[in-house]
Amino acid sequence: MSPVAQILDGRATAAAIKDELAQRVAVLAERGVVPGLGTVLVGEDPASHSYVGGKHKDCAEVGIASIRRELPADVSQEELERTLDELNADPACTGYIVQLPLPPQIDTNAVLERIDPDKDADGLHPTNLGRLVLNVAEPMRSPLPCTPNGVVELLRRHDVELAGKHVLVVGRGVTVGRPIGLLLTRKEINATVTLAHTGTRDLETLLGQADVVVAAAGRPHMIGPEHLKDGVVLLDVGVSRVEDPETGRRKLAGDVHPDAAARASWISPNPGGVGPMTRAMLLLNVVESAEREAGLR
Numbered sequence: 001m002s003p004v005a006q007i008l009d010g011r012a013t014a015a016a017i018k019d020e021l022a023q024r025v026a027v028l029a030e031r032g033v034v035p036g037l038g039t040v041l042v043g044e045d046p047a048s049h050s051y052v053g054g055k056h057k058d059c060a061e062v063g064i065a066s067i068r069r070e071l072p073a074d075v076s077q078e079e080l081e082r083t084l085d086e087l088n089a090d091p092a093c094t095g096y097i098v099q100l101p102l103p104p105q106i107d108t109n110a111v112l113e114r115i116d117p118d119k120d121a122d123g124l125h126p127t128n129l130g131r132l133v134l135n136v137a138e139p140m141r142s143p144l145p146c147t148p149n150g151v152v153e154l155l156r157r158h159d160v161e162l163a164g165k166h167v168l169v170v171g172r173g174v175t176v177g178r179p180i181g182l183l184l185t186r187k188e189i190n191a192t193v194t195l196a197h198t199g200t201r202d203l204e205t206l207l208g209q210a211d212v213v214v215a216a217a218g219r220p221h222m223i224g225p226e227h228l229k230d231g232v233v234l235l236d237v238g239v240s241r242v243e244d245p246e247t248g249r250r251k252l253a254g255d256v257h258p259d260a261a262a263r264a265s266w267i268s269p270n271p272g273g274v275g276p277m278t279r280a281m282l283l284l285n286v287v288e289s290a291e292r293e294a295g296l297r
């Protein structure tokens, strides 16, 4: 068994990043620029409402203006895209996101493509994902997807070295699994990445070999201590709601079983790990976009 795992504290790290961003927002304010984050929320899903609420709370904390658009669950593609066109044209909106997932009648890829790439606060527009593939560097750097960037920043700020490490990413979703490998394999990070998914054979062997595991499958407690090697670094991105057998209430469960901490050298708690970092990286994208507009970048 490895020594007790150290905590990758996403809440404290996000709070420090928000303090830094508040200072950058103040510099923008001196130039008469107030960044604005728009959110587009479709339907009544309580988790999505809660995430969007959290994003606007963060905005208020750092001095970013909030622009909210809420649409019914049965909204048509055309009406949703009209809302995006309005935000694309709104000078008060520096950047915006469309909260995912969207209802089944909506073509999500078409929605992401409709976002003005310069206002894409999630970094999920094909142009920005393409720039990530092309490894476009500063000063032209485009917004990075928030959760992958949050994982990298969380590790960087805890001095967890990734160069030469074998990272196993579990889950191939568009917000985390697919883009994170592109970030981790950049020369300045230099990790080696394996992307596992539901079609992967012998996941257990891969888990047993990994130095770092990024769990983003959305399958509660699928990774236990028996799968892992001692000293592994664990990043738990999975979000599922399960019933607590003791209270009968729904509670949040990650992909990593709590007992897996006994094997780890570092672990991100869930909640309190990658989630707050996702939100902080969203604010970063909005501030950077405003800085570009103001000629500060």
Ligand SMILES: Nc1nc2c(c(=O)[nH]1)N[C@@H](CN(C=O)c1ccc(C(=O)N[C@@H](CCC(=O)O)C(=O)O)cc1)CN2
Pocket (backbone or CB within 6 Å): 050, 051, 054, 097, 098, 099, 100, 101, 122, 146, 147, 175, 239, 252, 270, 271, 272, 273, 274, 275, 276, 277, 278, 279
């Ligand atoms: N347009 C997007 N949609 C979604 C994204 C995204 O990055 N862009 N990611 C997820 C949801 N998400 C952000 O939108 C998100 C999830 C969780 C958290 C968070 O802070 N979680 C807390 C726990 C909150 C709770 O108790 O429910 C934590 O981990 O501490 C922030 C953002 C899917 N959709």
